[in-house]
Amino acid sequence: MAQSSPPGNNGKSRSNFFSKLLHGFTPSIFNGSDCASTYEESRGVGIRIENLCKSFGDNRVLTNISLEIEPGETFSIIGPSGTGKSVLLKHIVKLEAPDSGRILIDGQDIHEKNPKVPRNYRYSMVFQSSALFNSLSVGENVGLWLRENRICTESRIRRIIREKLRLVGLAGKEAMLTSELSGGMKKRVAIARSLAMNPDLILYDEPTAELDPVTSDELARVIMNLKQSVNLTTIIVTHDLNFALYLSDRVAMINKDGIVEVGTPDQIKASTNPIVRNFIYTTTKGIKGED
């Protein structure tokens, strides 16, 4: 997905940009608290996808996709390349609108125009590219949303940055430049940046793309550990079957004809569906598949 640059993504204008952001919000603007009242703890949201269909011209990409994702669940979507996994993710974050069907988050149709009740969930996406701002430090990347949106006082923002970096195993790395980070560290900073907004839903698009197997395992542990400390719903789109089976509560396999199978990792591994068996065999080269 496309990424944009912050205003002034270069030396001189960058410092102007940050001097505007770092202007020392005082507790008085938050009614005596150190954060806006809208900055609440994460709460996992429930997601219901009903008969979602999407075509681009003659290219039918999503066919009658129906899924139910529980609050707090870690749910992965797997499938061959080009079967609409990213398009499905884009529908959930409203970057695409369905031709037909609905997506409900906590019971509300997210594509409904003029909803009667305002939507009050926060979601955040961890992009395949990590989408960090290279001219900013690790801490500045993590605190960007909080500063841009004037969510908390500066001292509280610094505490939040420390805490979110600790959650992804990067305690004390605030001052590092993103150019100094390995691919796995970049991904963890991107997760910390997403966590800074206390999302109720976090979405990962191909989190292990371009990572070696050891780094992928480390990342899987980071995402699994988050479950112990943060109450959020997690959706992961990935080619990486072992990754999905390792950390997910449930996994859905999709292809051009729709949902092929949904189940726990053990159910997917034991599936007798030939499409699932073939996917397991080809993506693991028969090494870990049961074929």
Ligand SMILES: Nc1ncnc2c1ncn2[C@@H]1O[C@H](COP(=O)(O)OP(=O)(O)OP(=O)(O)O)[C@@H](O)[C@H]1O
């Ligand atoms: N905005 C768009 N306009 C036209 N076609 C699109 C658009 N977005 C996606 N597609 C098409 O939809 C199909 C599914 O794309 P998508 O990126 O969702 O697949 P994917 O399953 O995520 O694949 P991969 O695993 O390779 O990332 C592709 O044929 C793609 O070309």
